[in-house]
Amino acid sequence: MEAFTTHTGRAVPLRRGNVDTDQIIPAHWLKKVTRNGFEDGLFEAWRKDPDFVLNAPERQGATVLVAGPDFGTGSSREHAVWALQNYGFKTVISSRFADIFRGNSLKNGLLTVVLPQETVETLWKLSEADPQAEITVDLVAREVRAEGVTASFELDDNARWRLLEGLDDISLTLANEADISAFEAQRPSFKPSTVQV
Amino acid sequence: MGRTLAEKVWDDHVVRRAEGEPDLLFIDLHLLHEVTSPQAFDGLRMNGRPVRRTDLTIATEDHNTPTLDIDKPIADPVSRTQLETLRKNCAEFGVRLHPLGDVEQGVVHVVGPQLGLTQPGTTVVCGDSHTSTHGAFGALAFGIGTSQVEHVLATQTLPLAPFKTMAITVDGELPEGVTAKDLILAVITKIGTGGGQGYVIEYRGSAIEKLSMEARMTICNMSIEAGARAGMIAPDATTFDYLEGRAHAPKGADWDAAVAYWKTLRTDEDAVFDHEVRIDAASLAPFVTWGTNPGQGAPLSASVPDPASFTDPGERLSAEKALEYMGLSAGQPLREVAVDTVFVGSCTNGRIEDLRAAASVVEGRKVADGVRMLVVPGSVRVALQAVEEGLDKVFTAAGAEWRHAGCSMCLGMNPDQLAPGERSASTSNRNFEGRQGKGGRTHLVSPQVAAATAVVGRLASPADLSDAPALTEV
Numbered sequence: 179m180e181a182f183t184t185h186t187g188r189a190v191p192l193r194r195g196n197v198d199t200d201q202i203i204p205a206h207w208l209k210k211v212t213r214n215g216f217e218d219g220l221f222e223a224w225r226k227d228p229d230f231v232l233n234a235p236e237r238q239g240a241t242v243l244v245a246g247p248d249f250g251t252g253s254s255r256e257h258a259v260w261a262l263q264n265y266g267f268k269t270v271i272s273s274r275f276a277d278i279f280r281g282n283s284l285k286n287g288l289l290t291v292v293l294p295q296e297t298v299e300t301l302w303k304l305s306e307a308d309p310q311a312e313i314t315v316d317l318v319a320r321e322v323r324a325e326g327v328t329a330s331f332e333l334d335d336n337a338r339w340r341l342l343e344g345l346d347d348i349s350l351t352l353a354n355e356a357d358i359s360a361f362e363a364q365r366p367s368f369k370p371s372t373v374q375v
Numbered sequence: 376m377g378r379t380l381a382e383k384v385w386d387d388h389v390v391r392r393a394e395g396e397p398d399l400l401f402i403d404l405h406l407l408h409e410v411t412s413p414q415a416f417d418g419l420r421m422n423g424r425p426v427r428r429t430d431l432t433i434a435t436e437d438h439n440t441p442t443l444d445i446d447k448p449i450a451d452p453v454s455r456t457q458l459e460t461l462r463k464n465c466a467e468f469g470v471r472l473h474p475l476g477d478v479e480q481g482v483v484h485v486v487g488p489q490l491g492l493t494q495p496g497t498t499v500v501c502g503d504s505h506t507s508t509h510g511a512f513g514a515l516a517f518g519i520g521t522s523q524v525e526h527v528l529a530t531q532t533l534p535l536a537p538f539k540t541m542a543i544t545v546d547g548e549l550p551e552g553v554t555a556k557d558l559i560l561a562v563i564t565k566i567g568t569g570g571g572q573g574y575v576i577e578y579r580g581s582a583i584e585k586l587s588m589e590a591r592m593t594i595c596n597m598s599i600e601a602g603a604r605a606g607m608i609a610p611d612a613t614t615f616d617y618l619e620g621r622a623h624a625p626k627g628a629d630w631d632a633a634v635a636y637w638k639t640l641r642t643d644e645d646a647v648f649d650h651e652v653r654i655d656a657a658s659l660a661p662f663v664t665w666g667t668n669p670g671q672g673a674p675l676s677a678s679v680p681d682p683a684s685f686t687d688p689g690e691r692l693s694a695e696k697a698l699e700y701m702g703l704s705a706g707q708p709l710r711e712v713a714v715d716t717v718f719v720g721s722c723t724n725g726r727i728e729d730l731r732a733a734a735s736v737v738e739g740r741k742v743a744d745g746v747r748m749l750v751v752p753g754s755v756r757v758a759l760q761a762v763e764e765g766l767d768k769v770f771t772a773a774g775a776e777w778r779h780a781g782c783s784m785c786l787g788m789n790p791d792q793l794a795p796g797e798r799s800a801s802t803s804n805r806n807f808e809g810r811q812g813k814g815g816r817t818h819l820v821s822p823q824v825a826a827a828t829a830v831v832g833r834l835a836s837p838a839d840l841s842d843a844p845a846l847t848e849v
Contacts, residue, residue, distance in 0.1 A: 347526055
């Protein structure tokens, strides 16, 4: 996984709530069998509108997505995270994320930052007034900084450590092989098995 | 202090608990399909890792599969590649697969329960958010991303953050014509698409206890649309009766031991939920969505709401955008909304009971002119049962199309899609923009409302048909 320590970049203010993963990456893109090449599918339907914020010339190269509440609802497709990363986003800020999307993000090193809606509003206004305005997301200090904004955010120590180090979850789990084997040894015999009967 | 059902199942699966770390949980059943697994198998290959427990893993093909001409090669080369990739991966890693054409093929969340693999007190995962369906059996079941799919394939465990518990208690009698789908749509509108965030919801109360397994699956299925981690219903005699005799249900002494354990899977009297919601079943009515998320719904008898009536500025903006996308205006009675397409199927409402309900409404009637009605069974087994009961003939006689099993128009990954601007009444689970095809407009409904809508051509319930005599064959 890509490690995340601190990132500074320009923002895309996405003034929409309930952005579901079908909007982030439509289903027909899910036929691909790789983890890359999803950038053109990101917000595909909305990008057909020339006025959509992502199409504005001043938003090109922006790396911080600031979105409305309930970002990433719906389908569990991890392709949504890959699409955001393939496009160039390093971090997403919202007042509330859907659980599965958030889990997927953190497993890929896309930092999802939860801030109060008022702070999101402030960041929207800042970035709309000055598209060159930069936002810093500092995972070491668990802090978001921009002109006139210093906001701390929460992320549990374990998730933060794994992100800072860019650790592979599977290797961490396999280090506990003895615990897994011990658990398997005491499972009741009535538990289901997929072996063809 | 007592524990809730969800806490009991969780505790029974903790492989490792350590200060400052998420609990490591053992996974009893891992379901796979073609869309969210290829990158996970690639990961295993890259790291030289095997599938740890092929005996707890099973795959089926559903999202991409066509519902017509299934004996011919799949026309879309990208879809074909994805299905071939699953077949190669399952062969290489030794995973049992039910491919297109197999008698056990179907939507993954229909297949697991009908094989008897989904059992009370188990942990079930799948790279699909509607894995919450399996909670109907008192399993702790949730959708995961592809990285987690790889994790489960490699370790048969998942590190999981703690959850909060919510009780949704529904007491009383559901009025005539009101179904599990209406109930869950009303719940989502009440608590919102983020209302369940971080929670495992337990549905309980006398109205829930009276529901069949199919209806319970419909309810748990849509827990994710309220943002919940999972939905659960305590197992009872209805659950045990459904399971007994199924291919993978325990047999003999194992059955007795299993039932004894399953009977302990009830929330203790003195357990405390973090949040409680109460609903009077008698207050419910047929429910439909008018917007572009499943929380934007209203009783069928209501009108499209005025965005100005929402006090929250975010919800107001969301409603404005939804009406624009849906081509609806505030104040328009929902019963006047005309549809082009009716879809009956999906992991939400593609089981035999759903097909029976829809068939009973269209029997002896005709699908309205200009409306296309697609009936897509949730699995081959469901299709065979329906054929045995003559339901396929009821549908085709009414002018509906009887199709092969799969996810189909629920998400439009196969050729079954809405055209831009087309409007559907759909028994599926998501009314997101473009979900059923680019520019398509979706109203989520129960199978009964879907069938009545097909006959009338506008959103309708079977009650709207009662005074109109059924059409006779000419």
